[in-house]
Amino acid sequence: MSSKNEQPERSTEEEQIREALNEHWQASAAGDADAEHNIYDENAICDYPQSGERIIGRRNLQALRSHHPGKPAGFNVRRIIGNGNLWITEYIITYQGRPAYTVSIMEFRNGKVAHETQYFADPFEAPAWRSQWVQQIG
Numbered sequence: 538m539s540s541k542n543e544q545p546e547r548s549t550e551e552e553q554i555r556e557a558l559n560e561h562w563q564a565s566a567a568g569d570a571d572a573e574h575n576i577y578d579e580n581a582i583c584d585y586p587q588s589g590e591r592i593i594g595r596r597n598l599q600a601l602r603s604h605h606p607g608k609p610a611g612f613n614v615r616r617i618i619g620n621g622n623l624w625i626t627e628y629i630i631t632y633q634g635r636p637a638y639t640v641s642i643m644e645f646r647n648g649k650v651a652h653e654t655q656y657f658a659d660p661f662e663a664p665a666w667r668s669q670w671v672q673q674i675g
Contacts, residue, residue: 547620550648551619551620551621553648554619554622554624554645554648555617555624557575557576557648558576558617558624558626558643559617560572560575560576561573561575561576562612562614562617562626562628565609565612566609566612568608568609570599570602570603571599573599573602574595574598574599574602576643576649576650577595577598577649577650577653578595578646578647578649578650578651579594579595579596580593580594580595580651581594581595581598581649581650581651581652581653582651582652582653583598583652583653583654583655584652584653584654584655585655585657586654586656587656587657607632607633609630609631609632610631610632610633610634611629611630611631611636612628612629612630612631613628613629613631614626614627614628615627615628615629619643622644622645622646623642623643623644623645624642624643624645625640625641625642625643626640626641626643627639627640628641630657635659635660636660637657637658637659638657638658638659638660639655639656639657639658640655640656641653641654641655642654642655
């Protein structure tokens with residue numbers, strides 16, 4: 538019997554994935570393109586559904602991100618959740634003073650990311666009509 542405060546037991550592989558994710562996001566925030574892309578399999582696929590793009594291969598993904606004209610000025614991981622080979626990270630990237638709310642869905646194979654899907658969302662003004670049912674969050 539377990540108490541409410543106990544975390545579910547994680548496998549060694551899951552612990553290694555979580556550590557790799559922490560290193561990945563720290564390297565992303567620091568602008569270390571080499572360390573940032575260590576997490577990806579050589580043949581990884583990254584999809585950007587909102588723009589209809591697919592990047593094939595770690596080298597192409599790193600090159601694309603390295604040539605981004607508006608390098609991120611801020612990077613804040615809100616949470617990482619997952620187990621087994623499926624992990625999700627919610628984070629905020631600040632580009633030129635504007636936040637982009639981002640979700641990354643990573644599928645791992647043999648300890649490396651084989652497939653990632655990233656969703657990017659701009660903030661929007663909350664409509665006044667629903668204010669009686671909501672609270673503002675930061």
